Amino acid sequence: MNLQTLALAFMAATAVGGIAWVFLYPTMSGETKTEKRRAAFARTAPAVRQVDRAQRSRREQVEGSLREIEQRSKRDSKVTLSNRITQAGLSWSKKKFLIVSGIFAVVCFAVPILSGAGPIAALGLAFAAGFGLPRWLLSFLKKRREKAFLRGLPDAVDVIVRGIKAGLPLFESIKVVAADSSEPLKSEFAAIIETQAIGMPLGEACSRLYERMPLPEANFFGIVISIQQKSGGNLSEALGNLSKVLRDRKKMAEKIQAMSMEAKASAAIIGALPPIVMLLVYLSTPDYIALLWTHPTGRLMLAGSALWMSAGIFVMKKMINFDF
Structure with a gap:
């Protein structure tokens, strides 16, 4: 009888312990929280993948835009005479520029011939005046602009x-710049407005600023x-960062110019010394x-x-001119 009571008690205790193990242990050990977190992560994983997919798509769009701009710049890298005239800020046509250069060449050829100089010197002076001087003037005006x-x-x-x-x-903001800025910003941003007005997308119209x-x-x-248009x-944040970059580049250029002034002065003195000595001796x-x-x-x-x-x-000029 006692054995039966002990056996029943043992079986009852085992059953109660099993029930407690089944229902209470997961809560006490944290398995329930783990399952809930795992289920929550499983529910949010598609959203995370969707965000990653959107970021990847945006990155591919940006890379495609940069690749397109680079290919266009390589394709248009050849600068024609008409482009150089436009970049110098002149409204001349190519024909007018060539006619004026030819007149300079003829005048500079006739003057030495009439003054009794040889034909070789006249040809050299005509070549310098008809070919070298106009293109040097274009380069000078372009750099100043x-x-x-x-x-x-x-x-x-x-x-x-x-x-x-x-x-x-954005278009109205560019109009404000075109209306209130000084040259050459006024004409360049006005060209962007005119290009966009004839149907070209604003992003491509701004990209063509590099050609001029x-x-x-x-x-x-x-x-x-x-990139922003596509x-x-x-x-506003992107353009704000661009403004900061532009000002930093301007500061760097001024710093480089200040650091190279000593070398430029030395080069100018060394280059001018022989002609000055010749003049004094003469x-x-x-x-x-x-x-x-x-x-x-x-x-x-x-x-x-x-x-x-x-x-x-x-x-010496190559040594003291820095490009960055």
Whole structure:
């Protein structure tokens, strides 16, 4: 009888313990919380994958836009004479430029011939005046225009950023820049408005700014607008970062110019010293130095000296001009 009671008690205790193990242990050990967290993660995994897929799609769009812009820049990398005239800020046609260059060449050929100089000197002067001088003038005007553009571009971008934050569309903000800015910003942004008005997308119209103003900063502006038009995003933040980058590049350029001024001054003194010495010697004893242009050997030595001086000045110029 006692054995039966003990057996029943043992079986009852075992049953109660089993029931407690089944129902209470998962709660006490944290398995229930683990299952709930696992189920919650399983429910949110598709959303996370969807977000990753959206980010991947946006990244692919940005990469595609950059690749398209790079291919277009490579395709349009050849600068024609008409483009150089436009970049210099002139409204001349290619025909007018060639006619004016030809007139300069004819005049500079006729003057030495009429004054009794040889035909070789006249041809050299005509070539320099008809081919070299006009293209040097285009390069000079282009660089001066680019410097003026770089001085005003960060302020123009800031105006666009403030307009967008105030609720204006991008196109209206660009109109404000075109109306209130000075040259050449006024004409360049007016060209963007005119290009967009004939049906071209605004992103592509801004990308074409690089064709008229071949500067990295203009390319940056076109890339930012083009990517935002295709992929979306916070345009005011992107343009704000671009403005900061433009100002940092401007500071770097000014710092480089200040650091290289000593080398530029030394190069200018070294390059100007031989002509100055020749002039002083000619003023003091003209017969002594006149052999350089009256004797054949002197002419040869003078031509060789001019060649080597030009090579030295060119090398020094390359050493002190930094590109970044």
